[in-house]
Structure formats: C-alpha cells, structure tokens
Amino acid sequence: MAVCDFDMIFRFVVVGWEGIAHDSRVLTETIRNPQHNFPMPPSEKYYLVDAAYTHTQGFMAPYRNVRYWLSDFRSGGKAVGKEEIFNQCHARLRNVIERAFGVVKARFPILKRMAPYSFTTQTKIVMTCFSIHNFLRQISVADRLFSEYDNEVELESDNANQNQNSTTSSFFAASDQEFMQQFRNQIANELFQVFS
Structure with missing residues (x-):
C-alpha cells in the first residue's frame, strides 16, 4: 500500500503483506499497527x-454506483449531475497514483514478476525501487518515463474492489463516515455550480 503526493513522490509505502487481502483491510491493519507509523492526514x-476503501474522516472515496473511470467519460460523454462531476474530478486527481505506479513498474520490471528470493529480500527490493523512484523524481532528472507518465493514464476498473469490507468500515466511527459524506456532498455541490 502506498501514499503519494501530486508530484508522484511516494510519501508512505508499506510492504510485507503476504497473500491476498482486500485493500481496505491492508489499510486498517496498517493504521492499527503503531510500528508502521501511518501518516494520518490533519x-x-x-x-x-x-x-x-471506506469513505471516512481522512479518506475521500468517490460516489458508488456512479460513473467513475476516465474511459467511461471519454466514451460515454460529458459528466452529468453533481455526483458524476465529482467522480470525474476525483478520478483525474487520483490518477497521479496510477501514473506513479506506472513509472515504478516500467522502471523496475522485477516488481511485475518477483524472483524467488526470501520474503525479507523481496520486501527490501520493493522498498529500494520506491526509494530510487523518489530520488530520481526529487532531483528532477529529465527522464523518459516521467515524461511518458506526465499525462493521465487509464485507471483499471476493478469491480472486485468496489465492494467495501464490512468489518473494515466498522473500524471507522459512523460519525466520521457521516462527516465525510456531508463534506463530499458539499464539494460535489460546489463543483456542480462551477461545471454545469
């Protein structure tokens, strides 16, 4: 799991989760484990x-069951209604993580098919790749991959990830989820006024 900023620099990466797990479960376990020192936003x-992921305090998710993927807007026309407008803006902003991962995977093919090293060595390889990526990005090297991924890339629709894990959402307080729903609605209303 990773957090990156709008400059495609990874600000937090946690590795070492063996097997398959739902994204929101990885986040919840990362937050719960003080050793990870997860940087909760102010x-x-x-x-x-x-x-x-759960739409809750500190985590802004798109509206569910509303067009979201950039390819849907390209092929299906202009965003209509406040929820679609919000989702389109959300997808464009969140696209930076897809681009950042695209650069890392293109630069380090070992991440696509990890060699059979020990688990500890594998986690060190992953962290090293992210560190080198950040170093190259921060020193502003004229780089073919960064140039190639400067524009939006297609987000991969993963319908399996659309269903939230109920045990994960219970980790977050209902009042925090309600606050973020109201906050998202406020943003959607303001975007609707600007773009309609």
Missing part, C-alpha cells in the same frame, strides 16, 4: 482513495 485534509 483534520482538514484527506487522502483521495478509490471505492475499495
């Missing part, structure tokens, strides 16, 4: 997350 800030 109260007035939030992370943009996809629909696989």
Whole structure:
C-alpha cells in the first residue's frame, strides 16, 4: 500500500503483506499497527482513495454506483449531475497514483514478476525501487518515463474492489463516515455550480 503526493513522490509505502487481502483491510491493519507509523492526514485534509476503501474522516472515496473511470467519460460523454462531476474530478486527481505506479513498474520490471528470493529480500527490493523512484523524481532528472507518465493514464476498473469490507468500515466511527459524506456532498455541490 502506498501514499503519494501530486508530484508522484511516494510519501508512505508499506510492504510485507503476504497473500491476498482486500485493500481496505491492508489499510486498517496498517493504521492499527503503531510500528508502521501511518501518516494520518490533519483534520482538514484527506487522502483521495478509490471505492475499495471506506469513505471516512481522512479518506475521500468517490460516489458508488456512479460513473467513475476516465474511459467511461471519454466514451460515454460529458459528466452529468453533481455526483458524476465529482467522480470525474476525483478520478483525474487520483490518477497521479496510477501514473506513479506506472513509472515504478516500467522502471523496475522485477516488481511485475518477483524472483524467488526470501520474503525479507523481496520486501527490501520493493522498498529500494520506491526509494530510487523518489530520488530520481526529487532531483528532477529529465527522464523518459516521467515524461511518458506526465499525462493521465487509464485507471483499471476493478469491480472486485468496489465492494467495501464490512468489518473494515466498522473500524471507522459512523460519525466520521457521516462527516465525510456531508463534506463530499458539499464539494460535489460546489463543483456542480462551477461545471454545469
């Protein structure tokens, strides 16, 4: 699991989760484990997350069951209504994580098919790849991959991740989820006024 900023620099990466797990479960376990030192956003800030995560304080997810993927807007026409407009803006902003992962995977093919090293060595390889990526990005090297991924890339629709894990959403307080729903509605209303 990773957090990146709008400059495609990874600000937090956690590796070492063996097997298959729902994205929101990985996040919940990362937050619960003080050894990870997960950087929760300040109260007035939030992370943009996809629909696989709980929409709660500090985590802004898109509206469910509303067009979201950029390809849907390209092929299906202009966003209509406040929820679609919000989702389109959300997808465009969140696209930076897809681009950042695209650069890392293109630069380090070992991440696509990890060699049979020990689990500890594998986690060190992953962290090293992210560290080198950040170093290259921060020193502003003229780089073919960064140039190639400067524009939006297609987000992969993963319908399996659209269903939220109920045990994960119970980890977050209902009042925090209600607050973020109202906050998202406020943003959607303001975007609707601007773009309609």
